[in-house]
Amino acid sequence: MRVVLSFVAAAVMSACCCAALFAQDVNPQEKIRSFEEYAPWLDPSLELRDYHIHLRGGMTPERAVERAKKTGVKSGVLENTGSEWPLSTNEILDKFVADIESLNATLPEDERLKIGVQVNDRDWYKTIDLKIYRRLDFVLADTMIMTEPDGTNTRLWLLPKDYDVDQDEWFERYFQHCMTVVSEPIDILANVTYLPEFIASRYDELWTEERMTALIQAAINNNVALEIQAESAFPQPKFIELALKMGAKFSFGSNNHDAALKDASVWKKRIEEFNIQKDSLWKDSSK
Numbered sequence: 001m002r003v004v005l006s007f008v009a010a011a012v013m014s015a016c017c018c019a020a021l022f023a024q025d026v027n028p029q030e031k032i033r034s035f036e037e038y039a040p041w042l043d044p045s046l047e048l049r050d051y052h053i054h055l056r057g058g059m060t061p062e063r064a065v066e067r068a069k070k071t072g073v074k075s076g077v078l079e080n081t082g083s084e085w086p087l088s089t090n091e092i093l094d095k096f097v098a099d100i101e102s103l104n105a106t107l108p109e110d111e112r113l114k115i116g117v118q119v120n121d122r123d124w125y126k127t128i129d130l131k132i133y134r135r136l137d138f139v140l141a142d143t144m145i146m147t148e149p150d151g152t153n154t155r156l157w158l159l160p161k162d163y164d165v166d167q168d169e170w171f172e173r174y175f176q177h178c179m180t181v182v183s184e185p186i187d188i189l190a191n192v193t194y195l196p197e198f199i200a201s202r203y204d205e206l207w208t209e210e211r212m213t214a215l216i217q218a219a220i221n222n223n224v225a226l227e228i229q230a231e232s233a234f235p236q237p238k239f240i241e242l243a244l245k246m247g248a249k250f251s252f253g254s255n256n257h258d259a260a261l262k263d264a265s266v267w268k269k270r271i272e273e274f275n276i277q278k279d280s281l282w283k284d285s286s287k
């Protein structure tokens with residue numbers, strides 16, 4: 001369905017400028033009418049919340065509220081902060097938070113959105129206005145943008161499949177980068193143990209139990225949840241198994257690019273495979 005929609009939307013885009021409106025009009029999310037229809041396998045007593053709903057591509061706070069009512073999975077909304085990202089200044093971030101707070105003020109407590117940010121600059125906690133930070137329910141980060149020794153930032157998902165680099169040296173730097181990110185004052189680490197395509201086939205060899213243990217322990221020490229993301233292969237099952245054994249907390253997220261619901265089968269698989277219970281879910285404790 002989504003492939004067809006993208007194709008049609010692209011065709012519309014070339015003809016006029018109303019592609020976003022078009023996508024909203026036929027949003028597959030609208031077809032979902034109930035919790036049972038979206039995730040019949042999900043035990044409602046888990047009280048699952050999606051802490052990774054980006055307000056982009058037609059997704060709005062109002063839609064996130066409606067989505068939660070329809071699917072039974074509560075909503076946590078966020079957008080990217082950083083000098084090259086939509087929330088690039090404290091002023092813009094303040095307005096982003098204030099707009100959602102205004103909506104929340106009109107809603108009963110159990111329908112209110114949790115408000116978050118995804119942080120993409122590694123010095124974010126030195127530049128963010130602390131008064132705004134305290135109004136956030138959660139801060140999410142991933143490790144997919146790495147600062148190089150020369151100070152430039154590499155978006156790892158853009159690296160070519162045949163990236164020519166000393167892979168072992170690269171991974172050692174990447175692992176240290178992961179340890180840095182998990183130690184920041186964040187709440188959720190997304191796409192944990194992510195590897196770019198050029199090195200992904202070496203996952204088992206590079207993510208040794210020792211390294212996984214170190215990352216998980218750092219997350220536990222810093223009260224950071226490890227995200228299980230819809231449609232993502234990371235983290236892989238053996239990492240989740242070890243993290244559960246060590247007592248880490250988990251969160252669930254979509255990481256959407258538009259207003260359509262993402263396929264939640266990865267959530268289902270992990271919850272069932274590892275019998276994830278409510279006490280293993282991270283809960284925000286509003287700052």
Ligand SMILES: [Zn+2]
Pocket residue numbers: 052054118255
């Ligand atoms: Zn994201």
